[in-house]
Amino acid sequence: MLELLIETEDEWNVAGRCNDNNGTLTYLFFSDNTNHQARAKAMCNKCSVSTQCLDAAVTRKELWGIWGGELIENGRIMVGKRGRGRPPKKPRPIVEISEVPIPPELIPA
Numbered sequence: 001m002l003e004l005l006i007e008t009e010d011e012w013n014v015a016g017r018c019n020d021n022n023g024t025l026t027y028l029f030f031s032d033n034t035n036h037q038a039r040a041k042a043m044c045n046k047c048s049v050s051t052q053c054l055d056a057a058v059t060r061k062e063l064w065g066i067w068g069g070e071l072i073e074n075g076r077i078m079v080g081k082r083g084r085g086r087p088p089k090k091p092r093p094i095v096e097i098s099e100v101p102i103p104p105e106l107i108p109a
Contacts, residue, residue, distance in 0.1 A: 041070075
């Protein structure tokens, strides 16, 4: 039964842009740093399975992290997260991260 559950989840999970089979990007998706969160959301925005990822996270009742391009904190989807300390007197601009395409010669065949 457990094997069946794992196999059905992996069908969409393998196609995720965050899945490199090494966990090297995990820190982006579970960081308090707003720049890391913006990079994680930028990856999710171009991912073909982001809706399945968010649905699975909500179903599993995940407590923290970026799932399907949304910030989940204390089990709730948050619009944004304010940094630590006093709020700035002037609002800071929204952090936008654009991705640089990977050169074709570096993509494994």
